[in-house]
Amino acid sequence: MVLLTLRWDNSQSFNQARKQDHKCGYCGLRFIDGEDIHLHHIDGNHNNWKSQNMMAVHQSCHQYIHMSKRDT
Structure with missing residues (x-):
């Protein structure tokens, strides 16, 4: 799992x-x-940086999203 942490700036x-x-x-x-x-x-494609493919989420929510995908 690759996480990209960004700040407000x-x-x-x-x-x-x-x-x-x-x-x-x-x-x-x-x-x-x-x-x-x-x-x-x-869409899970880390090369697709189009704005409609991006969703800003809390770090904990991002971890939950990826953990949930592993369980399915």
């Missing part, structure tokens, strides 16, 4: 979080200013 993570009204795309809770957030590749 990263323009791609900030822009994606802004598109999501600064809420996690998985749990719906708001991000805290300065919090590390992860960008999740919705």
